[in-house]
Amino acid sequence: MEEVKASGYNDDTLDPFVLAFRKAFEQKPDMIIFLTDGSFDDKLIQEVRNMNKNNCVINTLAYIKVGANSEVLLKKMADENKGKYKFVSAKEIN
Secondary structure: OOOOOOOOOOOOOOHHHHHHHHHHHHOOOOEEEEEEOOOOOOOHHHHHHHHOOOOOEEEEEEEOOOOHHHHHHHHHHHHHOOOOEEEEOHHHHO
16 A cells, blocks of 8 residues: 555546446455545446445545535445445544
8 A cells, every 4th residue: 555646636537436446346345445535426326336246335434525415425325335434524534
């Protein structure tokens, strides 16, 4: 993880998130934790639904900021995949 650097602007996009979930599901995990500080295309919910063939638990986390629509989508993704949603504020991080 020390070699991985976060960069780019993925807000309101679909493809980078679908690619990441596809790679995650290829590992056949029991759980995925989806962490974001931005927004994403709402079509991601259906894409994840289609990919989650093994009933993997998906927990979702939003940190520092999250739009109202993104929060709804993160809660929905967690609910549909036996996971939990959590918002982490800047105050909780410091």
